[in-house]
Amino acid sequence: MGAQLRVYKRRIRSVTATKKITKAMEMISASRIMKAQRAVAASSPYANELTRAVTAVATRSNAKHPLTDEPVGATRAAVLVITADRGLAGGYSSNAIKQALDLTKRLEADGKAVETYIIGRKGVSYYGFRNLAVAGSWVGFSDKPTYQDAKEASAALIDAFVTETSAGGVDELHIVSTEFISMLTQNPVEARLLPLSLAETEANAEEQGPFPLYDFEPSAEGVLDALLPRYVESRIYNALLQSAASEHAARRRAMKSATDNAGELIKSLSRLANSARQAEITQEISEIVGGASALADANAGSD
Numbered sequence: 600m601g602a603q604l605r606v607y608k609r610r611i612r613s614v615t616a617t618k619k620i621t622k623a624m625e626m627i628s629a630s631r632i633m634k635a636q637r638a639v640a641a642s643s644p645y646a647n648e649l650t651r652a653v654t655a656v657a658t659r660s661n662a663k664h665p666l667t668d669e670p671v672g673a674t675r676a677a678v679l680v681i682t683a684d685r686g687l688a689g690g691y692s693s694n695a696i697k698q699a700l701d702l703t704k705r706l707e708a709d710g711k712a713v714e715t716y717i718i719g720r721k722g723v724s725y726y727g728f729r730n731l732a733v734a735g736s737w738v739g740f741s742d743k744p745t746y747q748d749a750k751e752a753s754a755a756l757i758d759a760f761v762t763e764t765s766a767g768g769v770d771e772l773h774i775v776s777t778e779f780i781s782m783l784t785q786n787p788v789e790a791r792l793l794p795l796s797l798a799e800t801e802a803n804a805e806e807q808g809p810f811p812l813y814d815f816e817p818s819a820e821g822v823l824d825a826l827l828p829r830y831v832e833s834r835i836y837n838a839l840l841q842s843a844a845s846e847h848a849a850r851r852r853a854m855k856s857a858t859d860n861a862g863e864l865i866k867s868l869s870r871l872a873n874s875a876r877q878a879e880i881t882q883e884i885s886e887i888v889g890g891a892s893a894l895a896d897a898n899a900g901s902d
Contacts (some may be wrong), residue, residue, distance in 0.1 A: 607872035615781035618861035625854035635844035646833040682719030684741040691849035692721035698787035699775040749836035777845035778840035785845035
C-alpha cells in the first residue's frame with residue numbers, strides 16, 4: 600500500500616469515528632428536547648398565573664411597592680444572562696451574549712451602571728477572557744435546571760434589588776435568555792423583570808380573560824412582599840427551562856450538520872482513496888509490463 604493511500608485510509612477512520620460521536624450527541628439531544636419541552640409546558644401556567652396575581656394586586660389597589668413602582672432617576676441595573684455550560688451548540692451561547700452586550704450598551708447609554716450576572720460556563724468564560732466585571736455566576740445546570748437553581752440565582756438578584764443603590768443595589772432587573780419557538784428556531788430575548796411593567800403585563804393578562812376578585816390579607820403591600828421572591832423565581836425558572844430546550848435544539852441541529860458534513864467528507868476521501876489505489880495498480884501493471892518487455896528484449900538480444 601502506497602503512502603498516499605495510507606493517509607486517506609487513516610483520515611477516513613478518523614472522520615468515521617468523529618461521525619459516530621456527533622451522531623450519538625445528536626440522538627441524545629433529540630431525546631432531551633422532549634423532556635425540556637414538557638418541563639416548559641408544566642412551568643408556564645404557574646409563572647403566568649403568578650404574574651396575573653401580581654398585576655391584579657398592583658392595578659386593583661393603591662399599594663406602593665418596589666415591585667411595581669417605576670424608579671425615578673434610575674442609576675443602576677442588573678442583567679442576568681443565561682448561556683450554556685457546554686459547547687457544540689452552534690451560536691446558542693454567542694447569540695445570548697451578543698444580546699446581553701447590546702442591552703448593556705443601551706442601559707449605559709441611558710446613564711445606568713450595569714451589574715452582570717451569568718448562568719453557564721460559556722458566558723463566564725467569555726466575560727472572564729475579556730476581563731469584564733461579573734457580579735455573580737452559577738454553573739453546572741444549564742441543560743437540566745431545577746427550581747432550586749432558579750431560587751439560588753433569584754436570591755442574589757432580589758437582594759441586589761431591595762438594597763439601596765448607595766450600598767451597591769440596583770434599580771432595575773433585566774434578564775436575557777433564549778426563547779424556544781420550534782426545533783429549528785430559537786431566539787435570544789430580553790425582558791425587564793423588576794420593576795414590573797404594569798401596562799404590558801396587564802394587557803397580556805387581560806387577553807386571558809377578566810381578573811378574578813381578590814381579597815388582600817393582611818394588606819396589598821404584604822401580598823406584594825410575599826409574591827416578590829415567588830415572581831422572580833418563577834420567571835427565572837421558566838427562562839432557564841426555555842433556554843435548556845433551546846440549547847438541546849441548537850446542539851441537535853449543530854450535531855446533525857456535523858454528522859452530514861462528516862458523511863460527505865468520508866465520500867470525498869473514499870473517492871480519493873480509490874483514485875490513489877487505481878493509480879498504484881496502474882503503476883504496478885506498467886512496471887510489470889515494462890519489466891517483461893525489457894526481459895524479452897534482453898532474451899532476443901542474446902539469441
